[in-house]
Amino acid sequence: MTPEQQAAYVFAQSASALIEAMGMCVEATECLRRKDFAPYNEADFKELITKYGIGHNDILSFYQQ
Numbered sequence: 001m002t003p004e005q006q007a008a009y010v011f012a013q014s015a016s017a018l019i020e021a022m023g024m025c026v027e028a029t030e031c032l033r034r035k036d037f038a039p040y041n042e043a044d045f046k047e048l049i050t051k052y053g054i055g056h057n058d059i060l061s062f063y064q065q
Contacts, residue, residue, distance in 0.1 A: 017052040
């Protein structure tokens with residue numbers, strides 16, 4: 001994989017995590033509007049970093065392969 005392809009992959013993973021986080025925010029906002037319990041907590045949002053492999057060490061390891 002070329003450096004450009006690697007960068008595109010990291011960007012795509014980051015965009016995917018952001019899209020999922022935005023959906024989670026919308027759902028949480030909707031639940032709060034209905035006075036329901038929020039379906040997500042801080043740990044759920046942090047888990048997206050692991051799920052999409054976009055943590056600091058993940059990225060460094062990816063580029064060192």
